[in-house]
Amino acid sequence: MATDEVTLPLVDLSGYINPQQPGDKERVIAEVRDACAKYGFFQATGHGIPLGQQKGMLKSINTLFNMPVEEKRKLSFLKNPCRRGYEESGASLRDGDPLPDSKEAYYIGREDPVVEHSGFYGPNVWPPLPEEEFRNPVWEYYQSTHHLGQLIWEILLLGLGHPVSLMEEFAKRPMVVLKMIRYPPHRSDLPGQFGVGPHTDFGGITVLLQEAGKHGLQVWHEGLEQWLPVKAAEDIYIINCGDMIGKWSGGQYKSAKHRVINAADNEPRLSCATFFHGDLFATNPLNPSDPNRETVGALLVKRFRNQFSFDKELIAAVGAPA
Ligand SMILES: O=C(O)CCC(=O)C(=O)O
Numbered sequence: 001m002a003t004d005e006v007t008l009p010l011v012d013l014s015g016y017i018n019p020q021q022p023g024d025k026e027r028v029i030a031e032v033r034d035a036c037a038k039y040g041f042f043q044a045t046g047h048g049i050p051l052g053q054q055k056g057m058l059k060s061i062n063t064l065f066n067m068p069v070e071e072k073r074k075l076s077f078l079k080n081p082c083r084r085g086y087e088e089s090g091a092s093l094r095d096g097d098p099l100p101d102s103k104e105a106y107y108i109g110r111e112d113p114v115v116e117h118s119g120f121y122g123p124n125v126w127p128p129l130p131e132e133e134f135r136n137p138v139w140e141y142y143q144s145t146h147h148l149g150q151l152i153w154e155i156l157l158l159g160l161g162h163p164v165s166l167m168e169e170f171a172k173r174p175m176v177v178l179k180m181i182r183y184p185p186h187r188s189d190l191p192g193q194f195g196v197g198p199h200t201d202f203g204g205i206t207v208l209l210q211e212a213g214k215h216g217l218q219v220w221h222e223g224l225e226q227w228l229p230v231k232a233a234e235d236i237y238i239i240n241c242g243d244m245i246g247k248w249s250g251g252q253y254k255s256a257k258h259r260v261i262n263a264a265d266n267e268p269r270l271s272c273a274t275f276f277h278g279d280l281f282a283t284n285p286l287n288p289s290d291p292n293r294e295t296v297g298a299l300l301v302k303r304f305r306n307q308f309s310f311d312k313e314l315i316a317a318v319g320a321p322a
């Protein structure tokens with residue numbers, strides 16, 4: 001089978017969000033479960049995020065990255081105690097990759113008044129742009145995708161036969177990170193150059209908005225041992241599971257490898273990923289009787305301790321290995 005004949009399942013979430021007849025919710029739960037079990041990814045319509053909000057978000061991303069590079073550098077996430085702000089192109093290199101990612105990114109998270117727990121909670125860095133052009137639309141979008149990410153978690157719990165009430169603990173003060181991304185045009189003269197190199201997402205649910213027509217995302221299909229190109233279509237979200245879900249579901253849901261090679265002809269590509277991880281101190285809701293009481297925080301510390309420092313109290317509180 002050629003890869004262009006295989007596409008990710010398309011799930012209409014409106015049957016869950018706004019059911020019209022008996023069986024609508026159950027059908028969505030089954031479709032999401034099957035997609036996440038087989039691919040770890042699906043495409044979503046009927047997600048409830050207004051198209052105007054999606055377009056507004058892409059416009060804000062464009063405005064942000066069009067700022068002069070010296071201005072963007074002043075907002076570097078490396079200088080921020082909560083790891084919020086700007087990541088320059090070339091700053092991210094995975095072990096084994098020949099070249100760093102060409103993408104540039106900007107991180108927004110929960111808006112808490114003071115820095116707590118080694119910066120997992122705290123205030124955002126807002127660029128010096130008019131609020132109506134950036135902060136307001138971005139914050140509105142953050143809340144919408146926060147809500148959608150939580151809803152997908154809920155559906156995944158139901159898919160494994162667990163009650164939605166488990167979300168109360170899990171989503172008490174959830175770690176939700178929004179990452180705005182701009183990929184420069186792909187350079188075919190640089191072999192091994194990716195927008196984002198092959199990786200799995202480390203955390204919970206990812207809710208991905210792509211700029212319509214700017215293709216480039218590819219998902220690894222284990223059975224075919226091939227990369228499946230994923231179309232960037234208007235008003236269709238891409239949803240995928242990260243390693244936390246792969247591990248905590250005992251492999252029932254997959255965390256699939258993916259990468260980005262900007263396929264737009266000599267043009268940049270914009271996207272926006274919202275990662276819904278869960279409360280820092282919450283444990284596995286996908287298997288409430290999991291004897292391993294691993295927390296969301298322990299997984300996040302493990303993932304980032306090479307890059308950032310975390311204080312001892314936090315490491316002990318989330319139960320990460322010292
Ligand atoms: O931009 C995309 O299409 C995907 C981005 C991605 O995989 C990531 O940021 O983890």
Ligand SMILES: [Fe+2]
Nearest residue numbers: 199200201258
């Ligand atoms: Fe990813």
